[in-house]
Amino acid sequence: MTLSKNDAKDILQARHGSPHSVLGMHPFTSRRGPGLVVRALLRDAAACDVVLISDSPPSVFPMDSLAPEGLFEAFIATRADVCAYELRATSADGRVRQFRDPYCFLPTLGAQDLYLFNEGNEHRIYEKLGAHIRDLGGVLGVAFAVWAPAATRVSVVGDFNGWDGRYHPMRSLGPSGVWEIFIPGLGDGELYKFEIRDSRGGLHVKTDPYGTRFEGPPGNAARVCETGGFEWGDAAWIERRRSQAGLHDRPISIYEVHLGSWRRKADEGNRPLTYREIAPQLADYAVEMGFTHVEVMPIAEHPFDGSWGYQVTGFFAPTHRFGAPADFAWFVDHLHQRGIGVILDWVPAHFPKDAFALAEFDGTHLYEHADPRQGAHMDWGTLIFNYGRNEVRCFLIANALAWLDRYHLDGLRVDAVASMLYLDYSRGHGEWVPNRFGGRENLEAIDFLRRVNDLVHHYYPGALMFAEESTSFPGVTRPPSAGGLGFDYKWNMGWMHDTLKYFSLEPINRRWHQNDLTFGMLYQYAENFVSVFSHDEVVHGKASMLYKMGAWHIPEKAANLRALYTHMWVYPGKKLLFMGSEWAQSGEWNHAASLDWHLCQYMDHEGVRRLVRDLNRLYASEPALGANDFNPHGFRWINCLDADANVIAYLRTDASEETLFVVVGHFGGATRPYRIGVPRRGRWHELINSNSEYYGGSGLGNLGGQTATAEPRDGYTQSIELTLPPLTTLVFKWTAGG
Numbered sequence: 001m002t003l004s005k006n007d008a009k010d011i012l013q014a015r016h017g018s019p020h021s022v023l024g025m026h027p028f029t030s031r032r033g034p035g036l037v038v039r040a041l042l043r044d045a046a047a048c049d050v051v052l053i054s055d056s057p058p059s060v061f062p063m064d065s066l067a068p069e070g071l072f073e074a075f076i077a078t079r080a081d082v083c084a085y086e087l088r089a090t091s092a093d094g095r096v097r098q099f100r101d102p103y104c105f106l107p108t109l110g111a112q113d114l115y116l117f118n119e120g121n122e123h124r125i126y127e128k129l130g131a132h133i134r135d136l137g138g139v140l141g142v143a144f145a146v147w148a149p150a151a152t153r154v155s156v157v158g159d160f161n162g163w164d165g166r167y168h169p170m171r172s173l174g175p176s177g178v179w180e181i182f183i184p185g186l187g188d189g190e191l192y193k194f195e196i197r198d199s200r201g202g203l204h205v206k207t208d209p210y211g212t213r214f215e216g217p218p219g220n221a222a223r224v225c226e227t228g229g230f231e232w233g234d235a236a237w238i239e240r241r242r243s244q245a246g247l248h249d250r251p252i253s254i255y256e257v258h259l260g261s262w263r264r265k266a267d268e269g270n271r272p273l274t275y276r277e278i279a280p281q282l283a284d285y286a287v288e289m290g291f292t293h294v295e296v297m298p299i300a301e302h303p304f305d306g307s308w309g310y311q312v313t314g315f316f317a318p319t320h321r322f323g324a325p326a327d328f329a330w331f332v333d334h335l336h337q338r339g340i341g342v343i344l345d346w347v348p349a350h351f352p353k354d355a356f357a358l359a360e361f362d363g364t365h366l367y368e369h370a371d372p373r374q375g376a377h378m379d380w381g382t383l384i385f386n387y388g389r390n391e392v393r394c395f396l397i398a399n400a401l402a403w404l405d406r407y408h409l410d411g412l413r414v415d416a417v418a419s420m421l422y423l424d425y426s427r428g429h430g431e432w433v434p435n436r437f438g439g440r441e442n443l444e445a446i447d448f449l450r451r452v453n454d455l456v457h458h459y460y461p462g463a464l465m466f467a468e469e470s471t472s473f474p475g476v477t478r479p480p481s482a483g484g485l486g487f488d489y490k491w492n493m494g495w496m497h498d499t500l501k502y503f504s505l506e507p508i509n510r511r512w513h514q515n516d517l518t519f520g521m522l523y524q525y526a527e528n529f530v531s532v533f534s535h536d537e538v539v540h541g542k543a544s545m546l547y548k549m550g551a552w553h554i555p556e557k558a559a560n561l562r563a564l565y566t567h568m569w570v571y572p573g574k575k576l577l578f579m580g581s582e583w584a585q586s587g588e589w590n591h592a593a594s595l596d597w598h599l600c601q602y603m604d605h606e607g608v609r610r611l612v613r614d615l616n617r618l619y620a621s622e623p624a625l626g627a628n629d630f631n632p633h634g635f636r637w638i639n640c641l642d643a644d645a646n647v648i649a650y651l652r653t654d655a656s657e658e659t660l661f662v663v664v665g666h667f668g669g670a671t672r673p674y675r676i677g678v679p680r681r682g683r684w685h686e687l688i689n690s691n692s693e694y695y696g697g698s699g700l701g702n703l704g705g706q707t708a709t710a711e712p713r714d715g716y717t718q719s720i721e722l723t724l725p726p727l728t729t730l731v732f733k734w735t736a737g738g
Contacts, residue, residue: 008067011166014166016169024104025101027082035075037076040073041166044162045089045091047090048062048063049061050087051088086101117178120397123401124398126399126401130144131211133224136182144182146194148196148362153165156181159190192222207357211317222317230326243462254576273322286335289582289612292340294335300318302319306592308345311382312347316399316402325406332408336408349377350383351367351383367383368383373431373432378431388444393448409463410463417476421441453480457486464489469493477527489530492531493532496534503549506550517640524635530575531576533581544586546561557584559727562729565608566611566688566729570731583600607695618688647672650663663731671725673723682735685733685735686702698725702730
C-alpha cells in the first residue's frame, strides 16, 4: 500500500480536506522505481480494475482492496506519465460497470471566475457555481461547485452514491472558499445535496444555493437541471421592450396573481393548474381585462405551501409545484406572445432558518450576519443577508440577473425594501448596530440595491424594477447618479393606506377624513408611484377589498368599491390589483382554494369586473391618463375641500392640454345636485359612471354628459351642473365644439 495510514483513515472517515491529492491517478516513485498510482473509493464494489483506455487495446491492471468500504489502489510500474483511464468495478453479486474516474479531471472553474466571485463582480456566477452538465473532452457528466469557505470537507451526495458523503468528496479551490468536483455519467434530473463538515466536526446536509430545480418537501433536494435549452418565440416582444427602455410614463396596469390559487382543477382533487395549463387561461383573461402585465407569485422555490413564497430556499429555481423550469419558461413565452409582460416577486431582504438551506451554511454565518442585531429579522423570524460580503452580494445580483436571463422576465418587484434600508427596522433601543457614521441607514444594502438596479438596466434594457418601500426614504426611483436607489417604480403604500382608511368609514363619518383623500398629492410626484391594492391587503384578518368598504350591505359595498377603483384608475400613478379584487371577491385569500369565480354571475361582482376592464381600456387609450402619471402639470384640483358633501373633483390633462378629463368623486350616501367649475366651455361627455347599470349600479347619472354654462365656479368662468349619485365616481371628457 502506497497510501499513508492517516490519509486512508481520513478518506474512509470522510475527513480528508484534499481528496483529489489522494484519489485518482498520480505519478509515484516506489521502492521499485517510478510509476503511477491509482486510488479509488467506490460504493458497492467488491473488486476493481484500472483500464488504460489510452492503450490500444486497453491495458487492464487489477487494484488491491485496502478496505472493505471500497478503497482500492493499484501501482502501475510500467507507466510514468498520467494517461486516460477508466475504472471497472465489480459488485458482490457480479455486476460490472466501467466508468471514468471523477478524480482524473481538472477543475471546471478558472482563476478569473474565482477572483471575480470573491470580488463580488462575477455577474453570471450562476453559470459557474451549482450543478451544470458539462462535456469534458467527450465525457459527459455534471460539474458541481459550492461556496463553503469554513468547511473542512464537502461532498456531493445523492441517489448515485446512497447519500453517503464518503464517496464523492470535493476539491477545495484554495482561498476562494469554493469546492468543486466533476462526476462523469450523471445527467438531468439527478437528485443531490452537499454534505459539509465544519471546523468543529459537525455535519450539515444542505441544498444547493444555486440549484435550478428542486424536489418538494420533505426531501427538498436539488435536481440537476439545465435551463438553456428552451426555444423562445418572444423576440418581437423583447425588441419592443428594449425600445421602451427609460420610458417610464406609459400605461402600466399590473394584475398580481398567486398561481396556486387563481384557478384550480376541481375535478382532479382541486389541484393547482400547471404553468402550461394556467398560461393560456391567464393570457386570455389579462388581454380581455386590459392589463399590461401580470406579477406572479410564489415562484422561487419555498418549503411551505400555505405561504406567499417569501421564505425562499431555492433562489434560482421556479417552484416545483407547477412544473419544471422549462414549463415556467413556456408560461412566460406564451404571455409575451400574447402581449403581456411578466414581473416576478423577488425576495433579497431575508431568508428562512430551515436547516437544509442557507442558514449557517458551512457551520458559520456565511450568508447572514453573525450578530443577531444585524442578522435576525425581528418580524418574520428569518435571517438578513450580509450585503457587505462580496460573495453574498454576488449571489444576490446574479440571482436577479439569472431570472431575467433564463426566463425573459420583464421586471422584478423587490419585496420589503424598507426592511433592507434601515438598521433599526422593527428594533428597539440597543437592538441594532449603527453604521460607520453613527446613522440608521444600512449603507451596504443601499449600495447593493443601487448596483442591482444599475446592472439589470445595463444587461436587460427595458426591464423594470419595482420597490415595495413603505417609508419616505428619498430618491427610491431616482438614478444612483443623482443619489437615488435606481428603481423604476415604487409602490405607493401611503396612498393605499390613507385611501383604504377613508373608504372603510361609513359615509356619514367621511367628512372628518377628507384629508385622507387629498394628503397624498403633496408627495405624489416625489417618486414614480404605482397605486396598489396588493395581496397584503386581503390576508391575515384584513378582509377582502369588498368587505373593507364602509357599508352594511353588499350592494353598497360594491358601489363603494366601484367608486374607489374609478378614482384609482384616473388618479396619477401606475396601477396594480391583486387577483379577485377586480371582481370583488368576498372572502380573504385562501392558498388552498380557487378564487370564487362563480360570484361573477351576480352583478355586485360582475359589474365591478366590467368596470375594471373598461377603466384599463380608457387608461391605455388616453395618453392624458396613461402617459401623464408623472407629469405634475397633468393634474389639478378643482375642488378638494368640500368635506361636508364628501366630494372631490380634479382635472387630468396632457402636456398641451388638448385633452381634458374632469373627475368627480362623490362618496356620500345620498344623491346630490352639484355644480363643478370646468376649464373650458363646450360639451363634457360622461365617459365613466361607476353607478351605471352596466356596472351593477342604479343607472342614475348625467344622461351622457353636460354642457358648460357661463356660471363661475371653483376659479373657472364656466361650470357644469351635475347629478351626483351616491358612492360614485364620474369621469368626463371635454369635446371641442360640443
